[in-house]
Amino acid sequence: GLLMHYQDPNPHNRIQIIPQALNYGNQGINFLIGVLKNDDSLEVQSVAYKLILSKDKQLAKTLGSSPAMFLTLQSLLQSQNFKEADRETATLVLAVANRQAEGYLRKVDAENFPRRELHTVDQLWLKYSGYRFGMSIQYQVYKSLIKKEQDDDGFWCSFAEKVGWKQVGKKWLYYDQLNFSLSAPVGHLPWGGFGWFELGGGGGVLFSLLSGFLQSTI
Structure with a gap:
């Protein structure tokens, strides 16, 4: 269900959906890494990064800078x-x-x-x-x-x-x-x-x- 809903073309809807990934353990973290790398919205990427950071700071560090820094x-x-x-x-x-x-x-x-x-x-x-x-x-x-x-x-x-x-x-x-x-x-x-x-x-x-x-x- 998560993957299907994530296909929503509206980035604001995707932002509402992706926190559910935290309910899926490592599979959910891998999903969030995919969002971080591939989503075309900086806002969505920023939320994905924040969610990864909340679970695993060391992993987040290996993924580079937070996309939020590019919003300005x-x-x-x-x-x-x-x-x-x-x-x-x-x-x-x-x-x-x-x-x-x-x-x-x-x-x-x-x-x-x-x-x-x-x-x-x-x-x-x-x-x-x-x-x-x-x-x-x-x-x-x-x-x-x-x-x-x-x-x-x-x-x-x-x-x-x-x-x-x-x-x-x-x-x-x-x-x-x-x-x-x-x-x-x-x-x-x-x-x-x-x-x-x-x-x-x-x-x-x-x-x-x-x-x-x-x-x-x-």
Whole structure:
């Protein structure tokens, strides 16, 4: 009965149904893990995570961050407030990587960034921008340029020109000069401001983060 009722297309109804899973022991926990991984509603995922946490904190810890932490980003993107969504993305990425105090990512943080959280942020950007913005879109741009031989700085500049962070042959744009609307170039957002500019080495930190889309462990 639980599985049948869970198929309800209304997420609010699914939220009412899934607490029943706690009556089914390990089978119910496995069901909730499936909901957490596969449901298309962050709200439903958040309830599933909370229910798992109430039964087994250690297990919940292995499942990554609570989906509830992404609800603010979802709300900002739904209302197409792309500038605030970009800032929220930076906040989330630093929180997930436990780098809030430092305010930037190192290359090692980007390389070890959890794939599920990366995927969640990306899916929200894709969904609410009509597939114009998102880290996986930036990864496609990265991939399209990587075949061309050039040094790191040249590659970074080519990438930035392609996504509109730098005018061709001219200066880099300041943050407030970015285009926080759907008329921006494909891959323009999220810019994020996670600190790759301060760290040297061109776009090494960003590209390490984007390489997460090579490793499909989601």
